[in-house]
Amino acid sequence: MQFADRLNAIxxxxxxxLFKLLGKPGIISFAGGFPDPALFDVEGIAESTAAxxxxxxxxxxxxxxxxxxxxxxxxxxxFMAAKGATVPPEGLIVTTxxxxxxxxxxxxxxxxxxKVIVESPTFLATIQCFRLYGAHLIGAPxxxxxxxxxxxxxxxxxxxxxxxxxxxxxxxxxGATLSLARRKRILELxxxxxxxVVEDDPYGELYFDQAPPPSMLALSDSVPGNRDWLVHCxxxxxxxxxxxxxxxxxxxxxxxxxxxxxxxxxxxxxxNLTQATAAHYLGLNRLDAxxxxxxxxxxxxxxxxxxxxxxxxxDAVSFNAPQGGMFFWARLTGEGSGNxxxxxxxxxxxxxxxxxxxAFVPGAPFYCEQPDxxxxxxxxxxxxxxxxxxxxxxxxxxx
Amino acid sequence: MQFADRLNAIxxxxxxxLFKLLGKPGIISFAGGFPDPALFDVEGIAESTAAxxxxxxxxxxxxxxxxxxxxxxxxxxxFMAAKGATVPPEGLIVTTxxxxxxxxxxxxxxxxxxKVIVESPTFLATIQCFRLYGAHLIGAPxxxxxxxxxxxxxxxxxxxxxxxxxxxxxxxxxGATLSLARRKRILELxxxxxxxVVEDDPYGELYFDQAPPPSMLALSDSVPGNRDWLVHCxxxxxxxxxxxxxxxxxxxxxxxxxxxxxxxxxxxxxxNLTQATAAHYLGLNRLDAxxxxxxxxxxxxxxxxxxxxxxxxxDAVSFNAPQGGMFFWARLTGEGSGNxxxxxxxxxxxxxxxxxxxAFVPGAPFYCEQPDxxxxxxxxxxxxxxxxxxxxxxxxxxx
Numbered sequence: 001m002q003f004a005d006r007l008n009a010i011x012x013x014x015x016x017x018l019f020k021l022l023g024k025p026g027i028i029s030f031a032g033g034f035p036d037p038a039l040f041d042v043e044g045i046a047e048s049t050a051a052x053x054x055x056x057x058x059x060x061x062x063x064x065x066x067x068x069x070x071x072x073x074x075x076x077x078x079f080m081a082a083k084g085a086t087v088p089p090e091g092l093i094v095t096t097x098x099x100x101x102x103x104x105x106x107x108x109x110x111x112x113x114x115k116v117i118v119e120s121p122t123f124l125a126t127i128q129c130f131r132l133y134g135a136h137l138i139g140a141p142x143x144x145x146x147x148x149x150x151x152x153x154x155x156x157x158x159x160x161x162x163x164x165x166x167x168x169x170x171x172x173x174x175g176a177t178l179s180l181a182r183r184k185r186i187l188e189l190x191x192x193x194x195x196x197v198v199e200d201d202p203y204g205e206l207y208f209d210q211a212p213p214p215s216m217l218a219l220s221d222s223v224p225g226n227r228d229w230l231v232h233c234x235x236x237x238x239x240x241x242x243x244x245x246x247x248x249x250x251x252x253x254x255x256x257x258x259x260x261x262x263x264x265x266x267x268x269x270x271x272n273l274t275q276a277t278a279a280h281y282l283g284l285n286r287l288d289a290x291x292x293x294x295x296x297x298x299x300x301x302x303x304x305x306x307x308x309x310x311x312x313x314x315d316a317v318s319f320n321a322p323q324g325g326m327f328f329w330a331r332l333t334g335e336g337s338g339n340x341x342x343x344x345x346x347x348x349x350x351x352x353x354x355x356x357x358x359a360f361v362p363g364a365p366f367y368c369e370q371p372d373x374x375x376x377x378x379x380x381x382x383x384x385x386x387x388x389x390x391x392x393x394x395x396x397x398x399x
Numbered sequence: 400m401q402f403a404d405r406l407n408a409i410x411x412x413x414x415x416x417l418f419k420l421l422g423k424p425g426i427i428s429f430a431g432g433f434p435d436p437a438l439f440d441v442e443g444i445a446e447s448t449a450a451x452x453x454x455x456x457x458x459x460x461x462x463x464x465x466x467x468x469x470x471x472x473x474x475x476x477x478f479m480a481a482k483g484a485t486v487p488p489e490g491l492i493v494t495t496x497x498x499x500x501x502x503x504x505x506x507x508x509x510x511x512x513x514k515v516i517v518e519s520p521t522f523l524a525t526i527q528c529f530r531l532y533g534a535h536l537i538g539a540p541x542x543x544x545x546x547x548x549x550x551x552x553x554x555x556x557x558x559x560x561x562x563x564x565x566x567x568x569x570x571x572x573x574g575a576t577l578s579l580a581r582r583k584r585i586l587e588l589x590x591x592x593x594x595x596v597v598e599d600d601p602y603g604e605l606y607f608d609q610a611p612p613p614s615m616l617a618l619s620d621s622v623p624g625n626r627d628w629l630v631h632c633x634x635x636x637x638x639x640x641x642x643x644x645x646x647x648x649x650x651x652x653x654x655x656x657x658x659x660x661x662x663x664x665x666x667x668x669x670x671n672l673t674q675a676t677a678a679h680y681l682g683l684n685r686l687d688a689x690x691x692x693x694x695x696x697x698x699x700x701x702x703x704x705x706x707x708x709x710x711x712x713x714d715a716v717s718f719n720a721p722q723g724g725m726f727f728w729a730r731l732t733g734e735g736s737g738n739x740x741x742x743x744x745x746x747x748x749x750x751x752x753x754x755x756x757x758a759f760v761p762g763a764p765f766y767c768e769q770p771d772x773x774x775x776x777x778x779x780x781x782x783x784x785x786x787x788x789x790x791x792x793x794x795x796x797x798x
Contacts, residue, residue, distance in 0.1 A: 001595065001627075002561070003657055004532070005510040010660070037457035045460065046452040049672070053445040058436035061444065061640035096495050096644075096666040103665045107531070111404040129664035132506070133403070162401070196400065228400075241460035243671035245495075258402055261409070265528035266502045266665065267495040271673045272642035273448070 006112075009131040021354050028391040029359040030378040033172065033326060035238055037382075039297060041281075041290040045241060048280035049273070060276045066264045068094030068248070069275035075282040076234070076248050083204070084218035085232075087250050093260055096270045098202055098235035098247030102126055103266070104259040105163070105198055105231060105249075106133035114162040117155055119147050121329075121366030121375070123172045123200070126165060135162075137368035144320040146171070146178030149185045156193050163196040163231075169212045170203035170325025173366045173377040177323060180213040187220055190229040202235040205291055207324035208299035217250060228252050236278055238326070239291065244274040298326065301380040304388050309378075312396030326381040329363070332374040346376040349398065358394035405511075408530040420753050427790040428758040429777040432571065432725060436781075438696060439640055440680075440689040447679035448672070459675045465663045467493025467647070468674035474681040475633070475647050482603070483617035484631075486649050492659055495669045497601055497634035497646030501525055502665070503658040504562070504597055504630060504648075505532035513561040516554055518546050520728075520765030520774070522571045522599070525564060534561075536767035543719040545570070545577030548584045555592050562595040562630075568611045569602040569724025572765045572776040576722060579612040586619055589628040601634040604690055606723035607698035616649060627651050635677055637725070638690065643673040697725065700779040703787050708777075711795030725780040728762070731773040745775040748797065757793035 022029050052060050059069075067073070073089035080087045095101040102125070110116065112134025118126065120139025127137060138159055140152045146168055156164070166186075168178035178186075190197045199216045213219075220226040232250040240246075249259060263269070281287070305328060306321045319330040332344030346362040353359060363375025380388060421428050451459050458468075466472070472488035479486045494500040501524070509515065511533025517525065519538025526536060537558055539551045545567055555563070565585070567577035577585075589596045598615045612618075619625040631649040639645075648658060662668070680686070704727060705720045718729040731743030745761040752758060762774025779787060 001651065001653060003654075004506065004508055004513075007507065007657060007661075010664075034462050037461045040456065040460045042452060042456040042460065046449065046456075049448050049452065050445065053441060053448065057439065057441040057445075059642075061439045061441065061642040062436045063433050063636075063641045096670075099664070100666040107403065108406065109403055114403075125664055125667070132661065132664060237462075242462045242667075243458075243460040245666065245668070245670040252400065254400060255402075258406060262406075262531065265409075265498070265524055265531060267499040267644065268524070268641075269644070271495075271644040271670050273673055273676070274670045277672070 006132050006134065009134065010128045022359055024354070024357065027354070027357045027359055028383060028387050028394065030380065030383065030391060031359040031361045032379055032382060034382055035242065035294070035326070036297065039290070039294050040241055041286055044281055044284055044286040044290070045277060048277045048284065052273070052276035052280050056276055060272045062272070064269045064272040064275070066260050066269045068092070068270065069272050069279060072246070072275045072279035075279045079282060080217070080234070080250070084214050086221060087217070091256070092248045092250045093256060093263065094270050094275055095247040095249050095263070096267055097237060097242070097245040098200065098233045099125060099129070100263070100266070101233040101247050101249035102129050102200070104262055106130050106135070107262045107266070108255060108258045109162055109196065110135045115159045117152065117159065117161045117164045118368055119166060119171065119174065120368065120370070121173055121363060122165065122368065123167060124365055126200070127368050130165070139368045139370065142171070142174055142176055144176050146176050146182055149182050149189070152186070153189055156189065156195055161195065163198055165198045165200065167200045168216060169201055170206060170322055172203070172325070173327055173361070173363065174329045175320065175322030175325055175327045176329070177212050183213055183216050183219055184223070187216060187223040187226045191223060191225045194229065196229050196231060198231040198233065200233045202238050203325040205239050206295060206298060206326065208295060208302065209323070212324060231255065240278065240281060240287070244278060246270065246274055246278045298381060301383065301385065301388055302328070304385050305378065305380045305392065308389055308392035312392045313399055316399055326379050328378040328380065330376055330378060331372070332376070334374070344374040346374055350376065353395060353398040356394040356398040358391045358398065405531050405533060408533065409527045421758055423753070423756065426753070426756045426758055427782060427786050427793065429779065429782065429790060430758040430760045431778055431781060433781055434637055434641065434693070434725070435696065438689070438693050440685055443680055443683055443685040443689070444640060444676060447676045447683065451672070451675035451679050455675055459671045461671070463668045463671040463674070465659050465668045467491070467669065468671050468678060471645070471674045471678035474678045478681060479616070479633070479649070483613050485620060486616070490655070491647045491649045492655060492662065493669050493674055494646040494648050494662070495666055496636060496641070496644040497599065497632045498524060498528070499662070499665070500632040500646050500648035501528050501599070503661055505529050505534070506661045506665070507654060507657045508561055508595065509534045514558045516551065516558065516560045516563045517767055518565060518570065518573065519767065519769070520572055520762060521564065521767065522566060523764055525599070526767050529564070538767045538769065541570070541573055541575055543575050545575050545581055548581050548588070551585070552588055555588065555594055560594065562597055564597045564599065566599045567615060568600055569605060569721055571602070571724070572726055572760070572762065573728045574719065574721030574724055574726045575728070576611050582612055582615050582618055583622070586615060586622040586625045590622060590624045593628065595628050595630060597630040597632065599632045601637050602724040604638050605697060605725065606694060607701065608722070611723060630654065639677065639680060639686070643677055645669065645673055645677045697780060700782065700784065700787055701727070703784050704777065704779045704791065707788055707791035711791045712798055715798055725778050727777040727779065729775055729777060730771070731775070733773070743773040745773055749775065752794060752797040755793040755797040757790045757797065
């Protein structure tokens with residue numbers, strides 16, 4: 001059987017192989033990117049599902065519009081307004097998780113050979129998704145304040161990319177947040193150079209102490225013409241439930257129309273049952289309390305992880321403590337590793353960690369080019385404080 | 400904004416434009432491909448949703464496996480077994496409606512320029528879906544017994560296609576059902592020529608009097624080696640509810656693995672809530688009764704439509720009465736039209752029909768090449784008997 005050429009661009013990831021090992025009994029895993037299911041508002045979701053099946057069953061169980069279920073588009077418009085971004089209901093389409101928004105960005109915009117700039121490191125599934133459409137990915141360096149805008153400007157000038165993809169707030173895997181000043185510069189850069197910027201924002205609500213800078217979408221109202229170049233991908237996965245598969249895409253009208261057409265032939269539409277459930281839930285006024293609980297819990301876990309990471313691994317690991325999201329991005333410094341020649345190797349460290357019954361994800365696959373093999377990602381979202389303490393101890397032993 | 404080249408292969412369909420007119424007050428529509436929402440088993444679905452949120456909320460609301468929710472893969476394996484096809488749970492993946500199965504067929508198999516043979520006419524969204532992956536479509540002629548196998552064999556020899564796509568049972572739009580003898584010949588042809596055959600089977604359960612021939616998948620067990628070349632797409636949309644967006648894909652293991660990988664970057668996974676709901680529902684033993692009701696209702700509607708079509712349009716229209724499914728495929732014969740030069744034009748007829756407040760879909764867009772402009776499609780699924788009678792009268796007036 002001869003498969004399509006596009007499959008040559010990707011390979012089963014090292015991470016997927018690693019995940020097969022996570023079934024080992026007794027393992028403590030910081031590898032996933034999952035929210036804590038104990039924090040799901042099951043009661044509110046069950047109430048919503050029952051309500052929409054009671055009152056809107058014909059619409060909910062029937063085929064629906066590719067653009068999305070009307071009441072959900074209304075509810076998401078209000079949700080975005082509460083975060084400072086003006087988007088009419090018809091200015092967004094509902095997607096089957098924000099992963100599908102990325103797929104539609106690829107399908108509508110990327111021709112084979114087109115250049116796309118991403119953060120280095122960035123979300124692994126974006127790398128693979130865009131490569132399936134033939135993208136040639138170029139990595140832009142980041143620091144704790146997000147992407148380096150001077151370097152980004154040079155890369156845009158040099159490569160004339162089809163688009164720039166960013167996770168500006170509590171990035172995956174970096175945990176970094178793009179500063180307000182950099183956000184504004186990138187918005188101006190997009191207009192000046194006529195470059196599409198895709199803002200992927202699944203984590204923005206998961207802040208610890210104070211809210212992050214406004215999204216680039218929210219800021220774009222103050223930069224004339226910017227909306228013509230900005231795509232924003234949102235998701236309820238980290239806010240309400242990933243199992244519902246409800247995301248959305250905001251884009252200039254001509255792009256949104258083409259994304260809708262492509263979605264029609266990708267999956268016709270997103271489940272009306274989950275869309276209607278989400279719409280009803282957003283009208284219940286339960287989300288603020290549920291989110292406050294998530295923020296408090298994750299903040300506490302992140303705090304303990306930072307403390308234990310310093311205590312157990314000391315100088316051997318460097319990291320920037322994130323202000324929200326789900327991830328620590330760490331780096332083996334080489335101190336105490338006795339492996340000065342080849343440089344520290346997080347993949348080898350991950351294997352030793354599995355032997356000590358603790359798991360995390362090595363960082364190299366998150367780079368589209370020139371991977372830093374010393375990096376790795378730790379998620380603090382799903383483990384309680386005792387497990388984080390125990391896991392960090394095991395990590396210290398594995399080192 | 401410069402869009403991807405692949406978008407040049409498709410256009411907003413004439414049908415989409417037509418559907419905008421369907422909001423006209425008082426219109427009777429035979430245009431859609433929707434099931435009748437009055438036949439949905441709302442009670443059974445609501446019971447299922449409540450049950451899975453009560454007993455499996457952590458799994459149902461969390462991220463899930465790209466391959467599908469375990470209990471649903473088990474239930475679908477049993478569902479297929481009841482239809483005579485042996486498929487282990489790991490031999491299928493769950494898709495976001497069967498439309499996504501088509502998308503994954505395209506993504507994993509079709510390189511730009513690859514040839515694909517489809518029935519002429521065939522499902523419009525398949526034409527568009529495959530063209531987005533760069534397929535060069537070739538139409539194989541059909542009659543009331545499905546695709547012409549002699550001609551198909553010639554086309555395979557001539558074009559060496561990447562795959563052949565068929566809707567063998569109660570086809571859309573044709574209503575035709577591939578005969579048992581032809582099914583067997585095509586299975587042998589697939590093995591002999593090393594050609595992938597995709598069997599799309601959303602309508603097989605919607606038979607009127609007697610069950611159709613076994614699916615090609617069910618028959619394939621008797622043709623050695625055939626499973627290596629057969630892909631089967633199934634769906635609960637016409638059986639239970641389209642709003643759930645639950646379909647599935649059965650394929651040889653190497654293809655299924657690649658489709659899973661592609662799905663990971665398309666939408667991560669299908670909603671666990673809808674998957675778990677479907678799995679629970681299939682265990683309730685309500686489906687047989689619900690389906691019996693659907694079959695009885697659709698059979699009655701199809702019978703009345705056939706009768707009224709003959710009565711109101713007489714010699715002006717020819718058609719084969721289907722034995723199941725949702726569609727009549729009809730053809731203007733030119734009798735009584737007074738338009739002998741250009742030949743009868745179903746698109747013009749559709750416009751006159753809209754003026755008389757009755758809608759259907761002209762047939763030309765269902766052809767990937769050499770359209771027959773005299774054809775049109777009528778769905779009998781969503782209109783009650785009085786509306787079918789009234790609608791056929793209006794159609795007679797429009798003629």
